Amino acid sequence: MKNHLLALEDFSREELRALIDRALQLKAERSQGMRHQQLSGRTICLLFEKPSTRTRVSFEAAMFGLGGQVTFMSTRESQLGRGEPLKDTARVLSRYVDAIVVRTFGQDVVEELARYAAVPVINALTDLHHPCQVLSDLMTVIEKKGGPENLKTVWIGDGNNMANSWIEAAAVLDFPLTLACPSGFGPDQAILEKARSRGSRPILVFEDPVEAIRDADVINVDVWASMGQEKEQAERLRQFQSYQLNSTLLAGARDNAMVLHCLPAHRGEEITEEVLEGPQSVIFDQAENKMHIHKAILEHFIAGAIQ
Structure with missing residues (x-):
């Protein structure tokens, strides 16, 4: 599977079904009271240029539910709002976190971040795609x-x-x-x-x-x-x-x-x-299933749990 999740066309049928099947499994295990810790000690950065309720909370709940941690940054709170090049942001964040989850306007933003990041970049919404x-x-x-x-x-x-x-x-x-x-x-x-x-x-x-x-x-x-x-x-x-x-x-x-x-x-x-x-x-x-699919996505792209 690819290193980043930018658009669904980049994947095979088997890869997408594996993510969905894993999300269904994680949901079932959670309903049985199982605690997941696959991403203990890992951190993601939510880099959001657009405001959000469900996407932000579901990614945060998913990461916490896997034992990991979250850093949230809006454009106002980052150097992106002051014109720092995306390639610099990508390379610096790669030294701090295990994945970058991006919610922005242009698809070119997530593509450039992915080009320079050494960690997975996940498209949480652009004007072109919402995978x-x-x-x-x-x-x-x-x-x-x-x-x-x-x-x-x-x-x-x-x-x-x-x-x-x-x-x-x-x-x-x-x-x-x-x-x-x-x-x-x-x-x-x-x-x-x-x-x-x-x-x-x-x-x-x-x-x-x-x-x-x-x-x-x-x-x-x-x-x-x-x-x-x-x-x-x-x-x-x-x-x-x-x-x-x-x-x-x-x-x-x-x-x-x-x-x-x-x-x-x-x-x-x-x-x-x-x-x-x-x-x-x-x-x-x-709406609930957003959290479960985000768990499967984070687990795979950070820990490579899906073979």
Whole structure:
């Protein structure tokens, strides 16, 4: 397996499934009261340019749950905010910690850090990719419904970093994926084309959410305006109105379809209160699974526990 986790396309099916299977095992062991100490004496640095609730706390809880320690740094608290070269930051932090977990805007930031770091760099979110989140989402799908290969998985809304990582996951794990995005808000075209050339199952993109959701087994939604897009909020609200996951749209899916949302949710925008709190929502199980998949990721990339 690679030394860094920057994007899901860098891995094989076997490697991604090993991480997910290990996360399921760690979750089961925790529920049985087992204490994990695999990373005792190890330290990670959370280097966050974007604010976070779930990503920060789940990585911290994961590292503490493996016996390790965490140092958190926002851009305001580091020399990155004063223009220090990324290559200097990478080389210095490599002398202090065992892995660098980065949440930032540009994919070029995590790539440059990885180029110069002597320790693993883990992409906790960029504007282009959100690999750790999609791994936790897939963990939830597998936990609730088994492998995604025979399921219809649907993404509804913005073709954002989450959509891009779902597309890469579909190609690597070879499962069908359907997306519904407004015109002009589709996923990254280069990522889409590369994924289609790699996988054998269809990756379809529609503009009509009603057509996309028909007979869906798994439905994903996300906010319509991500961090850094606040100035586009009003226009996006207008463009995305028909993409709201409400009871009417959900009725087109299978009766036992599961609803995913990576949170935070804007209730009344991309998803209604009724659906988010409804019986088909597994959103809070999905949120918990972030911690378990982060354990598996940290364990592997720091200790090399997965063979």
